[in-house]
Structures are given as structure tokens and as C-alpha cells.
Amino acid sequence: MNSSPASIGILGGMGPAATVDLFDRIVRATPAQRDQDHIPILIVNDPSIPDRTAAILHGGEDPTPRLAAGIGKLAAMGADFIAIPCNTAHYYLPALSANTPIPLLDMIGETVDAVRREHPAVARVGVLATSGTLAVGLYQNALRAGGLTPVEPTPAEIEQMMDAIYGPQGVKTAGVTDAAHRGLQAVGQALIDRGAQVLILGCTEIPLALHGGDLPVPLVASSQCLAEAAVRVAFGS
């Protein structure tokens, strides 16, 4: 490398296991042969950020002040830009970006870009995400803007997916369980049956329990797209 990489700030805790996973994906995606080749990374893992889906759909506490506080803390520590490993939190990205001194990466946009780049022949894209992310159309709008057709889960499938993320056997509650894996796989298969040629894993907990090869179409993990974008931006390329 010709110059030192920029510092990545990760605003995490939504949830903590997904934050570990993004950190891991960034370290693995970094071309490095010794500690000193790696990218400086600053992390605020703030699990007290109010639940994003609850705020969007059920009048829960607004997470914006705590999200803004975390971003401010990362900027003060020396982060050059910010990655937020929570898709639902991206609903607040426009408001946060307007009041933030450093750039915020857009995981939704990076993921849709990756689908178009890696799967140029695909037209119909399934979206696995939380009810909050789906209700505000984060992926549907970005896909349509990119000329792609979203394939969305039904209300019953959304409930099944939320159970795999938030339920008693869900990833946030119990870690990676067989029940969570089976639930996500079933919803993914239903989207494929309705024509999805690729699936976006549009909640950062989902790739913890659903992996490439689990379904007969390619899976594009939003967290992997965010990690690759962070490495690219850190090295200025």
C-alpha cells in the first residue's frame, strides 16, 4: 500500500453478534500479511440503542438521538467514515447524514449495487429483512431505482422471519439455532418459488443463520457488501 488506510468507524450493537460479524468480514476482506497491514477500526457497540423496527412500526422510542451520539463519538475518536451494521437503522440515514461531520456508508445502496454488478442477468430479487425495513421499502425502492423487481415476503412470511430473528429461538435471543435456520430457509424458498433469482439477506442477523448453498439461488449478504465497501473506501479505491 502506498499510504495508510483511513479509519473505519463501526456503529454497532444492533445486535452485537451482527457487529462481531461485520468486524470479522472487514478483517477477512483486508489484503494483509501482518498486523500492521490492517485497517484501523473504531467500534461503538451500543446495545442500548432503541429497537429500530419497534420505532418504525409500533411507536417505540426514537433511536435517532443515540445513533447520532454514537456517530459523534466515533468521529471524535478519529473515524474517517462510518459503517452501521443494521439495515433497519438505515431508515434514519438521511436524517443522520445531514447532521454528521463524516460520511456514512449506505449498506442498502452497496447491496443493490453488488447485486447488479455480480448478477447482471438477474431481474427479480427476493428480499429477506425485518418488518421495519420492509414496511418503509428500503430495499424495494433501491431495487426499483436500479431497474430491478423486488420479490417481497407475505405478511405470514414476514412473521416467520421476525420469529427467526426476535423469537424465543431467534438469532437475537438464542444465537444461531436450527429453528431460526429452518424459518429463514423456508421464507427464502417461498420467494424463489415466486420467481426470485437472487436473495438479498437484508438484515445483518440473517447471514449468521443462512449461508450460501442453503438455497438454490445466490445469497447476497448485506453485511458482506458493507464490509467490502468499507475496505474499498478505507484504501481510497
Add this chain to the structure above:
Amino acid sequence: MNSSPASIGILGGMGPAATVDLFDRIVRATPAQRDQDHIPILIVNDPSIPDRTAAILHGGEDPTPRLAAGIGKLAAMGADFIAIPCNTAHYYLPALSANTPIPLLDMIGETVDAVRREHPAVARVGVLATSGTLAVGLYQNALRAGGLTPVEPTPAEIEQMMDAIYGPQGVKTAGVTDAAHRGLQAVGQALIDRGAQVLILGCTEIPLALHGGDLPVPLVASSQCLAEAAVRVAFGS
């Protein structure tokens, strides 16, 4: 929980994969059923910290100023105490503690305590660690102070272990490889052959490539002991 947990500061980057691993172990060791039950964690992953073994053994750049800077940054961000997932860096712990506003956990002491608590009948303890950690006797001294007998690698075995950590197929260079796994397993077996009843994995890269069941005696990973201590201290228990 009756009250909010304290904030853990992780001073990492030595190396980054070992820092991901400590973060993962802390999240898994936390009794939590939703994001908001988790512990606030702040991480400075500073891969530019000069190599600790090179400084101790070969007159390399002193890492103390950058270690102190990272601790200062974590304290300023609101960390209540600090965990450092690098055993060799613990050589500098007395100097760092003397100039630090918040407590630093002692991974060496926590690991030896865990050996005594979990394996009370054991007398002879093998130590897998870097040449720097071994040369300054971090584990040997702590084991002897606890009434235990250290079983140390020979110079040839230390070279084999350093190759598994720093070599072309080592964990820091190439991730988890078969060569690194085989090298660490061979050195561990040699210590067992010389009487070790338990092995301390006293370098945070080692548990990435060597796991319980790989050898016929219990393995005590220093990073797991540090993670459990951090969770205990965060909850004030």
C-alpha cells in the same frame, strides 16, 4: 439485571483476528435475550501498534506510547475498564497501569486463576505462547506464584510455534491454515509428553487454530478467560 453493566474497552489490533475473537467470546459469554441486555463495548483496533515480541527480543520500536494512546482514547470514549487481547503486550501492563485512569484487566492472571479453579488437581501446566511472552516469563512466573509448575517449549518448539503464528502459513499472515494447526498441535503434544496436564493457549492467535479436543488434555484459552473476566467485571459480580 438490576443495573446497567459497565462499559468494556477493548484495545485491539494485535492482531485484528484475535480482537474479533475476543469481541465474539464476550458477546457469547453475556447472559442476554435481546440487544438491550448486552454490554456496551468500545473497541480501538489499532493495527499500527509496533510488534510486541520484536520490541522485547530484537530491539524493535517500543509499543508503549501507542498502547497508552489507545487506552487514553478508550477512557475518553467512556470505557470503565480495559481488556487487551494480546498476551505479549501484558509485559507492558505494569507501566501502562501506573499511567492509566481506569483499570486494565490482567489476562495472564485471569488465565492462571482459571487453571487453578477449573483444574484444581493439576500440578504441571504447559504454556503455548510467543517467544516474547516466554522470554520474559509472564506465564512461568504467574504459574509458580500460584504453586504450579510450568512446562515450557524448547527453543526448536518455540520456533515452530512462532512459525504457526507469524510464518507464511501462520495465523497472522494467512489466517487459519492446516500448517498452523499442525504446528501448534505438535508443540502441544510435546509439552504433554513432558508431563503437562493442561495447556494454556497463551497467545490470542493460538485458539483460532487449536481447539478443545485437538489434544488429549484440556486447553485453557487466555482469550476465553479474559472474555469471562470482562463480562464478570462489567456486571459488577
